[in-house]
Amino acid sequence: MSCSSVEDLPEQCKLTHKITHDLFTQDGVLLKASLGRPITDLNSIGMLCIVQNMDGSKCIEWRPNDLITIDSDTQDQEWAVVNTIGRRQRTLSGNMTSDYEAARARIIRIPLDELKSFKVSRNNQQMQFSTKQGVWQNTCYFQHGNAEIFLSYLKNHVKTAKTRHDRNTYVVVEPNVESQVLNKSFAELDIFTENTTDVVWNLVSNFKQRPYETTMEAFSKLTDIVYYGEGVNGKREMSDEVADLLTKSMSALEDTTSIARSEEYEVINVKPTLPPRPSIPRGTPLSTEKWDGLQDPEGRITEVEGVKQLIFRGGVAHSIRHSVWKYLLDYYPWKMTKAELKSLHKKKTEEYFSMKLQWRSMTEGQELRFSEYRDRKSLVEKDVNRTDRTHPFFAGDNNPNLVVLQDILMTYVMYNFDLGYVQGMSDILAPLLLLMGNEVDSFWCFVGFMEKISSNFDMDQAGMKQQLLNLQQLMAFITPDLAKHLASKDSGNMYFCFRWLLVWFKREFSHRDIMRLWEVLWTGLPCANFHLLICVAILDAEKDVLISKDYGFTEVLKHVNDLSMCLDVDIILSTAEGIYHQIVSSPHLSDQIRVILGLPLALKPDVPETEPTTFSNGNDIGETEEVTLEYNGHEISVVTKTVWALLA
Amino acid sequence: MAKTYDYLFKLLLIGDSGVGKTSILFRFSEDAFNISFISTIGIDFKIRTIDLDGKKVKLQIWDTAGQERFRTITTAYYRGSMGIMLVYDVTNEKSFENIKNWIRNIEENASADVEKMILGNKCDLDAKRQVSKERGEQLAVEYQIKFVETSAKDSLNVEYAFYTLARDIKAKMEKKQEASNPAGARSGTHQLRDERPKPTSWLARCSVL
Numbered sequence: 001m002s003c004s005s006v007e008d009l010p011e012q013c014k015l016t017h018k019i020t021h022d023l024f025t026q027d028g029v030l031l032k033a034s035l036g037r038p039i040t041d042l043n044s045i046g047m048l049c050i051v052q053n054m055d056g057s058k059c060i061e062w063r064p065n066d067l068i069t070i071d072s073d074t075q076d077q078e079w080a081v082v083n084t085i086g087r088r089q090r091t092l093s094g095n096m097t098s099d100y101e102a103a104r105a106r107i108i109r110i111p112l113d114e115l116k117s118f119k120v121s122r123n124n125q126q127m128q129f130s131t132k133q134g135v136w137q138n139t140c141y142f143q144h145g146n147a148e149i150f151l152s153y154l155k156n157h158v159k160t161a162k163t164r165h166d167r168n169t170y171v172v173v174e175p176n177v178e179s180q181v182l183n184k185s186f187a188e189l190d191i192f193t194e195n196t197t198d199v200v201w202n203l204v205s206n207f208k209q210r211p212y213e214t215t216m217e218a219f220s221k222l223t224d225i226v227y228y229g230e231g232v233n234g235k236r237e238m239s240d241e242v243a244d245l246l247t248k249s250m251s252a253l254e255d256t257t258s259i260a261r262s263e264e265y266e267v268i269n270v271k272p273t274l275p276p277r278p279s280i281p282r283g284t285p286l287s288t289e290k291w292d293g294l295q296d297p298e299g300r301i302t303e304v305e306g307v308k309q310l311i312f313r314g315g316v317a318h319s320i321r322h323s324v325w326k327y328l329l330d331y332y333p334w335k336m337t338k339a340e341l342k343s344l345h346k347k348k349t350e351e352y353f354s355m356k357l358q359w360r361s362m363t364e365g366q367e368l369r370f371s372e373y374r375d376r377k378s379l380v381e382k383d384v385n386r387t388d389r390t391h392p393f394f395a396g397d398n399n400p401n402l403v404v405l406q407d408i409l410m411t412y413v414m415y416n417f418d419l420g421y422v423q424g425m426s427d428i429l430a431p432l433l434l435l436m437g438n439e440v441d442s443f444w445c446f447v448g449f450m451e452k453i454s455s456n457f458d459m460d461q462a463g464m465k466q467q468l469l470n471l472q473q474l475m476a477f478i479t480p481d482l483a484k485h486l487a488s489k490d491s492g493n494m495y496f497c498f499r500w501l502l503v504w505f506k507r508e509f510s511h512r513d514i515m516r517l518w519e520v521l522w523t524g525l526p527c528a529n530f531h532l533l534i535c536v537a538i539l540d541a542e543k544d545v546l547i548s549k550d551y552g553f554t555e556v557l558k559h560v561n562d563l564s565m566c567l568d569v570d571i572i573l574s575t576a577e578g579i580y581h582q583i584v585s586s587p588h589l590s591d592q593i594r595v596i597l598g599l600p601l602a603l604k605p606d607v608p609e610t611e612p613t614t615f616s617n618g619n620d621i622g623e624t625e626e627v628t629l630e631y632n633g634h635e636i637s638v639v640t641k642t643v644w645a646l647l648a
Numbered sequence: 649m650a651k652t653y654d655y656l657f658k659l660l661l662i663g664d665s666g667v668g669k670t671s672i673l674f675r676f677s678e679d680a681f682n683i684s685f686i687s688t689i690g691i692d693f694k695i696r697t698i699d700l701d702g703k704k705v706k707l708q709i710w711d712t713a714g715q716e717r718f719r720t721i722t723t724a725y726y727r728g729s730m731g732i733m734l735v736y737d738v739t740n741e742k743s744f745e746n747i748k749n750w751i752r753n754i755e756e757n758a759s760a761d762v763e764k765m766i767l768g769n770k771c772d773l774d775a776k777r778q779v780s781k782e783r784g785e786q787l788a789v790e791y792q793i794k795f796v797e798t799s800a801k802d803s804l805n806v807e808y809a810f811y812t813l814a815r816d817i818k819a820k821m822e823k824k825q826e827a828s829n830p831a832g833a834r835s836g837t838h839q840l841r842d843e844r845p846k847p848t849s850w851l852a853r854c855s856v857l
Contacts, residue, residue, distance in 0.1 A: 026680040027803065146678050153682065378742070379715065382666035382687075389684035423665060423687055423715045461720045498690035498721055507689060554693065554708065561692050 028143035283314030299338030329448030528598030663735035665714030671800035
């Protein structure tokens with residue numbers, strides 16, 4: 001009676017009698033109450049499904065499992081055998097046609113566009129649905145107490161909001177209403193006032209003169225950390241700055257150590273501690289106006305560093321992402337004029353289609369004798385069919401976007417046959433295609449992204465192992481107590497972060513958030529391997545739970561996997577940046593950490609003759625006190641370096 | 649915290665990419681099926697406690713990424729596993745052929761006495777079948793491993809497979825306990841002989857279902 005091959009044989013399914021399509025099925029669900037149903041229909045076990053109709057509309061459907069009317073046996077089962085998951089009872093035998101009709105009459109269908117609200121209660125055992133305000137028409141009881149799973153899939157298909165008074169009740173929001181609410185909340189979130197943005201923008205325009213200093217001054221006000229005094233020639237490289245800073249910190253440490261002995265300080269903490277973490281607010285996304293203003297009359301992007309700084313700070317407005325990403329992913333060179341880009345685009349389009357033709361023109365016989373190609377193709381097919389299928393852009397049977405996804409990945413196989421296709425690549429491509437909506441552009445952006453992370457897909461996984469090792473070292477430096485805990489639980493190898501790193505957190509965030517995170521990471525600011533600091537930021541926030549609950553090997557993995565879709569991208573970015581500043585200004589910064597983050601190595605002790613002068617000529621903020629700066633209504637505590645050194 | 653179980657068994661699902669490992673696990677742990685599954689990246693596990701001959705047995709079932717490239721990472725999780733489900737897809741010849749490679753992989757990375765079982769999944773897709781049930785059975789005989797065809801989608805034999813594997817592990821464990829106890833050593837070997845004829849019963853059961 002069931003068309004069992006819905007996912008694999010869409011064509012065939014259409015021809016059969018089955019006109020609906022199960023997107024999700026949950027067995028072991030008891031119909032507890034249903035308005036207008038005779039009592040005999042209740043308390044029977046069935047399957048709760050999310051079903052797609054031929055016209056694309058969806059509904060929740062409850063179907064009875066047993067085709068016979070409920071006997072006392074089932075009634076007993078309801079409460080008594082709740083905790084034992086017995087063998088499933090699927091009675092398919094018996095008088096099919098008449099029973100089937102009888103059962104059909106008992107099916108309950110709730111169209112999703114009529115659904116007003118739903119509620120999960122009784123410790124994930126009960127779920128209620130309402131299509132009319134104030135009335136719960138249907139109540140379902142989940143035998144296995146796993147209503148949260150159905151809930152999470154249902155939430156993929158309807159837009160919901162939690163109600164204020166009851167956190168277990170969800171109200172279905174109409175799409176247009178929701179966007180209003182979202183817009184409003186974004187406006188509320190906007191931490192920069194219009195004025196400040198302009199101030200910031202003016203400062204950004206000064207990038208040519210003092211690129212790094214200007215940004216730091218404007219955004220973080222971490223004057224004492226990186227920005228101190230004017231550059232000698234007004235055009236200092238970041239590396240020089242950092243080098244200066246490091247030597248300065250070192251001498252500060254030496255100074256304080258000697259002072260401490262002679263003066264009133266008696267205890268010097270032997271264990272080096274990090275300076276306090278500055279809290280740095282996120283900025284607003286790069287807007288259309290700003291982006292337009294950044295182009296010279298011929299269409300070249302001027303002030304590349306400034307653009308990157310802006311993007312690092314606040315990301316890119318969604319409306320111009322499709323354009324900005326091409327630059328960030330090295331598809332479009334920043335310095336090209338509009339005319340040059342036009343011919344580049346033409347060239348890249350031809351190149352793409354000639355590579356596409358290479359595999360498209362492969363005959364069946366060739367394929368048969370080309371196992372390496374065949375294997376790659378089969379892997380691509382399998383993964384395309386399970387990439388972001390809950391997103392409307394990729395949902396449903398015969399979705400043309402799936403074909404494009406597949407074509408791009410297959411063409412990439414021809415572009416880079418040695419690397420071929422590796423699981424995870426479809427995850428990387430999906431948001432790019434979703435945004436670009438264009439095969440050729442998505443492909444070249446994908447190529448650019450892969451260029452940045454191709455070592456993730458090494459045959460021997462050397463790239464992944466190196467990153468996990470680097471992460472371990474960063475953890476030991478930044479949050480040694482957690483690193484120690486993990487090591488003691490056999491988790492020191494950080495393997496539980498594998499998914500994060502392989503697809504750059506794609507599985508941990510919604511599409512909207514992953515776009516924000518990726519564009520920030522693509523800027524390459526403020527240091528190399530900033531994505532590892534994102535890992536550190538996430539783990540640091542979980543530190544208390546992981547340690548206080550004494551989580552072991554399995555619990556750590558579970559906890560980390562379950563963080564998916566529960567993370568706030570802005571908070572994490574802000575924390576990661578704070579951690580970066582902690583690292584670069586920490587007096588005991590080791591070469592090992594410098595290498596990971598691409599910072600210049602420490603100067604040899606005999607070189608810095610001039611440091612004391614640099615130090616005293618530094619800036620005018622008091623050297624041993626905490627300074628609270630007001631920035632855009634936020635109070636930011638900045639402890640001067642001398643204090644940090646003292647703390648160390 | 650009080651222990652809520654008598655035994656904890658660590659099980660592992662391995663097999664080629666896309667054979668349905670995650671679906672099998674989802675069916676067993678949640679009794680549900682989702683048409684839009686996503687590929688597993690890295691590793692994850694689920695828990696279900698079952699009742700086995702009066703004992704509460706907590707099954708911790710690990711799900712792994714199937715692609716060969718990730719094996720260096722996933723094999724790290726083989727350690728300590730007491731039972732392994734080797735899964736292939738009856739509609740995919742290659743996944744069946746690779747079972748031999750997966751067995752070799754187990755021999756290299758898991759403990760020698762790990763219990764194994766072969767699952768031929770997606771047996772609901774009869775029209776697309778490439779591997780007959782007989783070939784599956786033959787392979788199982790060759791390696792002396794139990795075998796069953798399953799459908800995570802139609803919930804066919806999934807429960808049976810996990811219960812069987814868990815029961816075998818429990819029997820082996822209890823035997824070991826008896827063996828370490830001098831008085832029970834003799835009866836332990838005797839029980840081992842009793843266990844052997846069982847394969848006929850799973851074959852019979854499998855065709856009934």
